[in-house]
Amino acid sequence: SLGFVYRHLPTSQDAAVIFPGNSRIPTAAAGAPPALDLWEVNGRFVSKLSPELGIIVNAYGGNGQANGPDPRTIQRYGGDFRMIYKKLKIQSHVRVNDWGPFDYHRDFNLTFPLQLMADISTSISKPDWFLLPSTQLGMMFTWRSLDQYSPRYLPLQAEEFAEQPIISPVGFPNGNEWEFRTYLNINLGK
Secondary structure: OEEEEEEOOOOOOOOOEEOOOOOOOOEEOOOOOOOOOEEEEEEEEEEEEEOOEEEEEEEEEEEEEOOOOOOOEEEEEEEEEEEEEOOEEEEEEEEEEEEOOOHHHHHOOOEEEEEEEEEEEEEOOOOOOOOOOOOEEEEEEEEEEOOOOOOOOOOEOOOOOOOOOOEOOOOOOOOEEEEEEEEEEOOOOO
């Protein structure tokens, strides 16, 4: 399937509800992004090649705005791939210039130039597309590049026990972050 979404926004959006800092109190954002027409193209491919092999591929691209007051507009692209073969499940995604995985990334317009994820798992029973509980063992790898719009990007030069980071006026190259997870999910019920 192929889809196209066009949003004609002749005025600024309403201020979103956010959770600023470390607060648990919902607060209206200080403002909203300016008026801008937004668009997105998305596609989906689903195939059950055999009783033991199924594939789903999704892709998208378009522009986007934050939920908070940041006026920056992003051009975001990406896709994901999911496959089930017998008791093996593989999932991955690629995201270019897109928000991170959590709500606050979009609230505060925190983006990553490139995000890559790969997850492989096996289960005792045949895996299912639905998020039904099952006993599974797997590993996941996530990698993200960082730039000035990313959280945790801090080109710093600090003393060993400095209480405040010292920002270097010279600057450093953009960084990256990665995470490797292993997991065991145990399903005790039916």
